[in-house]
Amino acid sequence: MARPRKDQARDIRALAISETIRLLEDRDARDLTLAQVAAAVGCRPPALYGHFRDKTALLRAVHDAGFAWLYAEKMDVGAGTRGDALARLREGGRAYARFALKNPALYRLMFDPPRDSGLAGTLFESDVGLKSLDFLRAGVVAVQAEGYLPGADPDRIAFTLWSTLHGALSLLLQGRAPTADTSPLAAADATVDAMMAFIVATRAGGRAEESAP
Amino acid sequence: MARPRKDQARDIRALAISETIRLLEDRDARDLTLAQVAAAVGCRPPALYGHFRDKTALLRAVHDAGFAWLYAEKMDVGAGTRGDALARLREGGRAYARFALKNPALYRLMFDPPRDSGLAGTLFESDVGLKSLDFLRAGVVAVQAEGYLPGADPDRIAFTLWSTLHGALSLLLQGRAPTADTSPLAAADATVDAMMAFIVATRAGGRAEESAP
């Protein structure tokens, strides 16, 4: 039984990606072995090389699938939010945090990949990585239209906001934060709220009622 | 020549730590092999097991040495700064960014270690990891004494500021940021400035002249 029959043929490529995402619920990306993926798919490790050049190519495909998933979720939230621009910004951040905390290893693979995985290249940066910033930038421009952040560069603000949430999640996912009293999700939401409070404080002519809740 | 003579004995433990830090200038921590460390030290891989229980114990020691180094640099900066609390906060952030960008792999090992390295445990979190927050918290309290961030929780603000800088550095170190126009160090400094502008905007009774430079 070297080559499988047509009726029992499986789409190994798609299966490998979905099963890898599932396996990432337990393990970290670098602790994942091709033997584990192959076992989950139902084949032997060498069979994977017919669909991926090497292990990093598989991880890159999972990386991209993760981005597609994240965008879909953010789209859902964006479509469901009917509030002002500030609320949309906040809900976007919350959705981002929820995704990261529900898929820690996948999030790490997407935004903090190992240096040798070829994921740090400009391909992914320009292809999908910067789409995150475009999303966020649009939100920043929207709140600026309502009088917040007067005269600020939207790109820089967007990068700063993204950095804050990404940094908080990165620290929270490693227990490197005072999470003893609250859940990681609550801590992430609190970080989003703190940034929103900063934005509110910069309203032209306005004044901060409370700098951080 | 199984056991070395007394006159040509080297402190393998100290050598392994310092040579590992040197090797981390090129490679990432997870791409580092014990054979490379042993070659740099001048011994064979099994000799390292007489001084470290396993590879993660070596990485943990390097992790701690990195923290000691970072604290020393921040102390230097703190002692040299004679400005107001706001300037001290800014200079602390700049020193932090400089350290991270000059030692990328070491920084990653310190603040974003692989999950299986035993570095995510509560030992390091409570031991040295939270000392970063204490430093920062003191700075936040100091600026609050000057009227900024009224009524805010210093712990939450400190965590938010730390998250922002850590997140920005994490993204910058992977080329996941619009760094095309500026250097990574300039981008990091700009992020620090943006956060300082946010803080300035929250001054009680005051008003933001410019929300972000």
Add this chain to the structure above:
DNA sequence: TCATTAATTTAACAGCGTTCGGTTCCCTTG
């Protein structure tokens, strides 16, 4: 001087990603 202890070596093992050569099936061509 001789046993004991300590420090490092060489040798070996299991597991990893990856490559090679063979085997089985499908699909086209005569």
Add this chain to the structure above:
DNA sequence: CAAGGGAACCGAACGCTGTTAAATTAATGA
């Protein structure tokens, strides 16, 4: 409907990894 060619997969094998075991040599103490 036979024959060949290509595609898809498997078992075996290779080099490298971290790690352990056994052997070897230097220092120490009686």
